[in-house]
Amino acid sequence: MNLSARGRSRIRGAAMWLLLLELRAPLITLIVTYAISVLGLVLIPGLTPAGSAYHLSFLDAFYLVSFTATTIGFGEIPYPFTSSQKLWMLFVMYSTVIAWLYSIGSILAVLSDPAFRHLRSYQRSVSRIHGIKYPYWVVCGYGAAGSQLIRFLDHSGVRCVMIDSNVNRADAARLSDLSYELDILVGDAAEPQTLVDAGVQRALCRGVLALTDQDQVNLTVSTNTRILAPRVPVYARSATDANTRNLRSFDTEIVVDPFRVAARSVTQLIQKPNAFALYHELVDPDLNQIEVVEIPSSGHWIICAAGRMSETMVEAFIREQIPFCLVSARAPGERGDWPWIQGIGTEAQTLREARISDAVGIIAGTNDDGDNLSILLTAQSENPNLVTVARRNRSTSEPVFGQGHFSFVLREGRIIAQEIYARITTPLLHQFLGQLEVMPEPLVNGVLKKLNTLLSGESPELAHFDFTLNDDEAPGVLPFLQAARAPKLGDLLVDPGLDYPSMPLICLLLVRLNGDLVPFPEDGIALEEGDRLLLWGAVGAHHRLHFLVRREDLFEAVLSARCAIDD
Incomplete structure (x- = not known):
């Protein structure tokens, strides 16, 4: 039996043990009441219509007590009762009804007990989590950062499992406006078993996000995850330099210090306002301009x-x-x-x-x-x-x-969410943001003006995406890469519709197969197989681009039209 299956058995066993422990006295009361009632009916003799004595069997006595206790009442069987039997039946009626009322009340009390309800809820959550069929991230802490990041990731189609020890925050998470039902585990994220129950050891787990407000908890989550699931990356929040050094000492993938990120943002706002504006539009799904x-x-x-x-x-x-x-x-x-x-x-x-x-x-x-x-x-x-x-x-x-x-x-929560969102959703985005910090401000300003020109004064919703020039994502482009007139970046940014107008898209970053980075590449740069591109522009333009790069005939028509213009 694997660890996750053992964990689910442990939870079921705990719930059953708590139920039996609370119902021990009511069950004993019912058993004793039934035993005495049945024994009395067996020992007390009755009279047949002929006047001869008889004794009920244990089965008949149990049958009689059962329909009497449940208030069904089939009558006096098999013959009318004697005075002694009637007196005993009075005792049976009152004692069994009282015993059942006591037992039913105890059952209702157990079912409404917060501890039992928590165990049952926890059991259902664990069963649901281990039945997930899609990739997910485990988010520890539904505070300002956790709640914001879960919403950001949902915007990009990334699902999460949430752990939080606070019942009120868990209830708030259940009411969150997401495109899917968030799986919530109410428990202590610092406990290793909680992480196992949350599915960190499953193959579908893509990573753990330690975003609680307590550095020690985030540190414990990171160390436990490193041991329980070494392949799973951990992104952690850290509010002190000492904790940051500790997290990085055992190769925690990403450590986000909200204070340092805030200081970096403010200095970028002061010295590079254009880069600051571009950065926040790219990392914040709520911003649209x-x-x-x-x-x-x-x-x-x-x-x-x-x-x-x-x-x-x-x-x-x-x-x-x-x-x-x-x-x-x-x-x-x-x-x-x-x-x-x-x-x-x-x-x-x-x-x-x-x-x-x-x-x-x-x-x-x-x-x-x-x-x-x-x-x-x-x-x-x-x-x-x-x-x-x-x-x-x-x-x-x-x-x-x-x-x-x-x-x-x-906003501390949003700062952390933006920083992690950029690293999770689009791998090239984080590389570009690193380049953005050292780019000259006039260059960034020129790119923003170019996009505004392509948008023709409109203000559509903006989005970024990446794709790779390979057989899977751009089969219509690969046959032309070895041609005499190799395709250029600008050939990709053409709408395959009438007159081939330029699409409202800008390439932010081109990454060659050998790892070379080309930020803000010119439209005239030649394309090579294996190139990865980070594009940014109006929502919907990426559908046109994907349509173009998958159709060899369309892309050939675009190349022919652009060659005619060049000639």
């Missing part, structure tokens, strides 16, 4: 934060040589030659000491949403032209932050 924030080229920033957010922001600003002033209640651990103002930032006087009137922007990054809103409102009253960056800590505050018209809102 490119919104570039205009950032003044000169001036200092005010950072109102404390703790780890303060440390990572200061470190990132120093590294990128962005002038700033830190506002915090406590002095920073390591002071440099940069200014520090003691305070929270909610008072106008504190912001004036940080030269708010001359500042370019302000970051409200404290641990309290109320303080962050107060900081930004006070700052805007002092300097209406500020670029405002807000940190939202609690998801319940979203209505306020969503309507605050801030330049950018740091």
Whole structure:
């Protein structure tokens, strides 16, 4: 018997044991009541119509007690009862009815007992999970990051199994608006058996996402998974450098530090607003357009934060040589030659000491949403032209932050979900995002303008996808790759309809078979067998592209038309 089958047997055994344990007294009461009732009817003699004595058999007595206890009442059989039998039957009637009422009440109490219901629910969940026929990811923790990521992955057709020890969060997960019924396991993700029950050892499990709010739990999940299922990749959330180093010491595939990702996002917003806008459109399925924030080229920033957010922001600003002033209640651990103002930032006087009137922007990054809103409102009253960056800590505050018209809102759950989503859904996307960080801003700006030109001023829903030039995905293109006039990238981006107009698509990244990366390749670059392409543009265009690359006759017509134009 394998581990998963043993686990299911263990759960069934636990539920049955709990049921029998609670019903022990009622069962004993019923058995004793029936035994005494049957024995009395067998021992007490009756009279036949002829006046002779008789005794009921055990079978007849049990039959008589049974239909009496169930209130069916077939009458006095086989002959009318004597006074002694009637007196005994009075005892039988009342005692058996009371025994059954007691037993039924006990059964109902057991069935409504939270522990029993949890076991039964857990058993059904495990059975459902081990009956899944499609690939899935195991998500540990249905907090802000877990819930957001599950929704993001559903947008790309990726299914999940969720583990959370909080019943309220599990109930919220059941009400989530997904395209499938989310399989939920209410249990402690740090327990190895819970991971086994969640199916981490199954061949269909594609990976484990440790996204709880506790670093120690995420660390335990990662170590347990590494031992239970070494082939399964683990993506983990980590809020401290020490925990990050620990996770990476045993080759955890991906470790996401929300504070460092937030600091990187803010510095990218300041220095490369076009790259920032492109990054967030690609990694966030909820975004449907490119919104570039205009950032003044000169001036200092005010950072109102404390703790780890303060440390990572200061470190990132120093590294990128962005002038700033830190506002915090406590002095920073390591002071440099940069200014520090003691305070929270909610008072106008504190912001004036940080030269708010001359500042370019302000970051409200404290641990309290109320303080962050107060900081930004006070700052805007002092300097209406500020670029405002807000940190939202609690998801319940979203209505306020969503309507605050801030330049950018740091949402920890969404930051983690975006980072992992980019790595799971499209393998080439993560490679491109790495290239995006070092690309010149004018180049990114030119690509965005090119897409806007292709869209002709319209604002369709945008999406990205990848495909490979091979027999499976592009059989219509391969025969022409060795021709005298080899196909170029631009030949793929042509609508096979009337007059062959350009499709609203841009190639973000081309990866050669030897591993060479070509970000933002030109339309004139020659194609080779095995090339992998990451494309981005209007939703629906990828259907036209797939239609083109699978039809040899269509692609030949496109090549002929473009050759005629070139000639």
